[in-house]
Amino acid sequence: MIVTKEAKQWYFLTTDDLRMLPHRSEGYLGFGTGPPMKCYRHSDLIEAALAKHGHDGVVKKLAAKDKRERNKLHKERRAEEARKRMKTINDNATNTAAAATTGTASTASSSTSSGCIVEDSKDIIKLRSSLLKLAKKNMGFERSGAPKHWRFEVPGTTKATFAALMRQPNDTELSTFVKNGAYYTIEYYNAKNFFGKDNDNDLTKNFKREGVSQKIGEYVVVRYKPCDMELSVSGYAEISGAFYY
Numbered sequence: 001m002i003v004t005k006e007a008k009q010w011y012f013l014t015t016d017d018l019r020m021l022p023h024r025s026e027g028y029l030g031f032g033t034g035p036p037m038k039c040y041r042h043s044d045l046i047e048a049a050l051a052k053h054g055h056d057g058v059v060k061k062l063a064a065k066d067k068r069e070r071n072k073l074h075k076e077r078r079a080e081e082a083r084k085r086m087k088t089i090n091d092n093a094t095n096t097a098a099a100a101t102t103g104t105a106s107t108a109s110s111s112t113s114s115g116c117i118v119e120d121s122k123d124i125i126k127l128r129s130s131l132l133k134l135a136k137k138n139m140g141f142e143r144s145g146a147p148k149h150w151r152f153e154v155p156g157t158t159k160a161t162f163a164a165l166m167r168q169p170n171d172t173e174l175s176t177f178v179k180n181g182a183y184y185t186i187e188y189y190n191a192k193n194f195f196g197k198d199n200d201n202d203l204t205k206n207f208k209r210e211g212v213s214q215k216i217g218e219y220v221v222v223r224y225k226p227c228d229m230e231l232s233v234s235g236y237a238e239i240s241g242a243f244y245y
Helices: 005-009 015-019 040-100 105-111 122-137 159-165 191-193
Strands: 022-026 037-040 151-157 183-188 204-207 213-223 230-242
Touching: 005 015, 005 040, 005 213, 015 040, 037 040, 040 183, 122 159, 122 191, 122 230, 151 191, 183 191, 191 213
Parallel strands: none
Antiparallel strands: 022 037, 151 230, 183 213, 204 213, 213 230
């Protein structure tokens, strides 16, 4: 059985295409947990894809998808090579600065054996706090009672600011990032790290009317479009407990 997201991606179908297909609902655990997932049979999806696109159409779409994935892999390799070069430059600069301070190259080498640690500037620290406030402002509930996915945009974001947010402040040309189409997309798996917080409570919002608290989930997606200087941040939230007042 294949869930809706993969059914669309793998078989080149839309919501309207899936609407008439037989499916099985799974995963509903009660109020506040979100709607159940719809799961479809592989054979039904193949039949629907062939009916919509035809055999030749499906073959062309598979070839185009394969080309996109190979291009993405090529970009990722180039970005990884750029990250290695950037790390070497950063480490050398750190070693030189430490050697000048201590007068001993051996001390400088040991101080950077674990790599170059990048610290946020005061402006970036303030920006992370502002982004957290925007995330909390956009938190809420779906009609089902489940926490809704939140998203917000920050116009006028420079490439240097985006690089600093991603903790690559020296990469102002974004050579260490992978660009897909017009966007750079970064998947963050540590929300506290992205927002610059150490405590789960900093990522929690209390909803008095509903009597519950929500906490920003760990998975955060950052998208940046340099030609428009447009930054967007999105993520999800979880019910973290009852709220009493």
